[in-house]
Amino acid sequence: MKKLILGFAVLVATLQVEAQDLYMPRNIQKAYANGTRDISGAPGKNYWQNGAIYNMKIKVDAQTKIVSGSEIIEYSNNSPDDLKTLVLRFEPNLHKPQSSRGHYVPEDFLSAGLTIKSLTVNGETYQTDSNFGTVTGIRLKNAIAAKSKAEVKIEWEYPLSKMSGREGQIDDSTFFVAYSYPKISVYDDYNGWNTLEHTDRQEFYNDFNSFNAEISAPKNFVVWSAGDLLNPEEVLQPEFLKRYQESLKTDKLIHVATEQEMKSGKVTQQNDWNVWKFKAENITDFTFALSDHYVWDASSVQLKTKRVSVQSAYKSGAKDFEQYVGWMQYNLPWFSENWPGVEYPFSKMTAVQGFADMEYPMMINDSSMPNNFAFAQLVADHEIAHTYFPFYMGINEQRYAFMDEGWATTFEYLIGISEQGQEKADEFYKNFRVRRYINDPSAEEDQPIITMSTQVSGMGYGSNSYGKASLSYLALKDYLGDDVFKKALHHYMDNWNGKHPIPWDFFYSMNTGSGQDLNWFWKNWFFSYHYIDLKIENAQQSNQQLKIDVDNVGGFAIPFDVKITYTDGSSESKHFTPEVWKNNEKKTSLTISAPKSVKSINIDGGIFMDYTPEDNQKTL
Ligand SMILES: [Zn+2]
Numbered sequence: 001m002k003k004l005i006l007g008f009a010v011l012v013a014t015l016q017v018e019a020q021d022l023y024m025p026r027n028i029q030k031a032y033a034n035g036t037r038d039i040s041g042a043p044g045k046n047y048w049q050n051g052a053i054y055n056m057k058i059k060v061d062a063q064t065k066i067v068s069g070s071e072i073i074e075y076s077n078n079s080p081d082d083l084k085t086l087v088l089r090f091e092p093n094l095h096k097p098q099s100s101r102g103h104y105v106p107e108d109f110l111s112a113g114l115t116i117k118s119l120t121v122n123g124e125t126y127q128t129d130s131n132f133g134t135v136t137g138i139r140l141k142n143a144i145a146a147k148s149k150a151e152v153k154i155e156w157e158y159p160l161s162k163m164s165g166r167e168g169q170i171d172d173s174t175f176f177v178a179y180s181y182p183k184i185s186v187y188d189d190y191n192g193w194n195t196l197e198h199t200d201r202q203e204f205y206n207d208f209n210s211f212n213a214e215i216s217a218p219k220n221f222v223v224w225s226a227g228d229l230l231n232p233e234e235v236l237q238p239e240f241l242k243r244y245q246e247s248l249k250t251d252k253l254i255h256v257a258t259e260q261e262m263k264s265g266k267v268t269q270q271n272d273w274n275v276w277k278f279k280a281e282n283i284t285d286f287t288f289a290l291s292d293h294y295v296w297d298a299s300s301v302q303l304k305t306k307r308v309s310v311q312s313a314y315k316s317g318a319k320d321f322e323q324y325v326g327w328m329q330y331n332l333p334w335f336s337e338n339w340p341g342v343e344y345p346f347s348k349m350t351a352v353q354g355f356a357d358m359e360y361p362m363m364i365n366d367s368s369m370p371n372n373f374a375f376a377q378l379v380a381d382h383e384i385a386h387t388y389f390p391f392y393m394g395i396n397e398q399r400y401a402f403m404d405e406g407w408a409t410t411f412e413y414l415i416g417i418s419e420q421g422q423e424k425a426d427e428f429y430k431n432f433r434v435r436r437y438i439n440d441p442s443a444e445e446d447q448p449i450i451t452m453s454t455q456v457s458g459m460g461y462g463s464n465s466y467g468k469a470s471l472s473y474l475a476l477k478d479y480l481g482d483d484v485f486k487k488a489l490h491h492y493m494d495n496w497n498g499k500h501p502i503p504w505d506f507f508y509s510m511n512t513g514s515g516q517d518l519n520w521f522w523k524n525w526f527f528s529y530h531y532i533d534l535k536i537e538n539a540q541q542s543n544q545q546l547k548i549d550v551d552n553v554g555g556f557a558i559p560f561d562v563k564i565t566y567t568d569g570s571s572e573s574k575h576f577t578p579e580v581w582k583n584n585e586k587k588t589s590l591t592i593s594a595p596k597s598v599k600s601i602n603i604d605g606g607i608f609m610d611y612t613p614e615d616n617q618k619t620l
Helices: 001-019 027-034 090-093 238-247 259-263 321-337 373-385 387-393 405-420 422-438 459-480 482-496 503-514 519-526
Strands: 051-060 067-078 083-090 115-121 122-128 137-145 148-159 168-171 174-177 207-219 220-224 254-257 273-283 286-292 295-304 309-312 350-351 358-360 363-366 534-542 545-552 559-564 570-574 588-594 597-602 617-619
Touching: 051 174, 051 503, 067 363, 083 174, 115 137, 115 503, 168 350, 207 220, 207 286, 220 309, 220 373, 238 254, 238 295, 259 295, 273 482, 286 363, 295 321, 295 363, 309 321, 321 350, 321 545, 358 373, 363 373, 373 422, 387 405, 405 422, 405 459, 422 459, 459 482, 482 503, 503 519, 534 597, 534 617, 559 588
Parallel strands: 051 207, 309 350, 350 363
Antiparallel strands: 051 067, 067 148, 083 137, 115 122, 115 148, 168 174, 174 286, 207 273, 220 286, 254 295, 295 309, 358 363, 534 545, 545 588, 559 570, 559 597, 597 617
16 A cells, blocks of 8 residues: 555656746746646646526617627526626727727728626626726625526627628628627636736637527527527528528438528518527537528538538539538538547537638638639638637637647648648648748747747738647647547547646647647757757668668757668658657757668658758659
């Protein structure tokens, strides 16, 4: 017994040494010390997160373009802290002229922003002047006690901006209504209240909440939304109700409503206002769209444990959007069965034609690319892949965008191989995700991936969040092999599904899930100023052995192929995983058996594009 305890103590001590091995900000060290996070990678024994039920009534006036609403938020403060302040967020305030933004906007993007008409917390009334950006803190007269519930009631209104980004007017009578309700910001165990403004660059960080939404839309407007439609018979006329209901049961593409039918006043019930009721549980945001002329296509797809509704709403004639239902019938099962290999978690996915190329839980808003189906499909794949990261996993995208964009980029590449073939997928990934980054030698590109997303901009933000992060995941896949990589990824996903992981939870979950100490790899990829650049220092052949000394000039631990061309014209290729950099990330010596006389060699990283490919070849 004593031996066992001693053994356990040694194990814990070893894990602690490993944990200390990676740089960790002081506030996050505290979370580990407090036991809300754990060096095994799992949520700590003291882990908590807050959440709420949002009961909302939202009305969209198609004439004035004003969205107005009222909500009763049942908030659970599961934290050990009394909350003396309540932090509210309203992302569409990005349109206010005074708000901080990451980029220039045209005048049509600007609007007046949110008016809070009333606000009560646990029955106490608060005055607010609505004079704030996307975040505001309200000093409470009575704190919300630790481990207690609070009721927050808000009435509000705001105008939809004429030019839409992630939300707003798509055309004069088509609206994408996202982030449309004042929400309680995340209060977490490592930062307390999240008070970072939304500037349109970094994306979002939300609690897992449940939503009961009643959306009032004018006659002849159809509402597409996250969540399940509870009252289709109250809002659709019988013929269209029949088509909609059939779409939930069939693989066939159903044209629920054409443009002509939408315009003829046949589709919705002929009330001045129809109230569309939706329910969505345990999701991180609630979004809807409405139009009086968009085409409505729908079908569904059978996954292992459930049938999922797939719908698209688009402008008549958008050739790529005519394909969307079919694309979703392909990508939902593909993601479920292959990568990440976790069943699509929702009951529905709706694609709406807009301008954002943006994901929302159970919805995407994509621009139309009718002349490039391959690219349009890839964007659809990318946005839907986000279902897993950030939505299934509760990622803090504002601080750690690589924890979601890197994965969506990786899954987009992997599904792209199945859709377009290896060669085209590689070519696309290189051109779209790597080439610009690797050929730009400026300092922005080489900031450590771990850098907080709010502290980088331009290409620094783009490369850290998308390309470099995705390359790191693909390098790890190559290093561990598909089976161990998937086992580790599933370990991480099981640990943190429905919670709020941070990068260290990912690193430690992958260590535990793979049964390996990968800290050398995390340090190499996430905590360094590395880039991709190999160089053949020396190569010689003797006794049917080829010895190659490779310098890792850029530093990233990448996989690569050595391509050998023999003097007789034949050639062969040998693959090396990032393992070769484990003990020395600067240099490696490769010994390859070479039965014939070697003419030349070439080191090819494939999608791991080299900054100076000219020194990757050598003629012997
Ligand atoms: Zn993305």
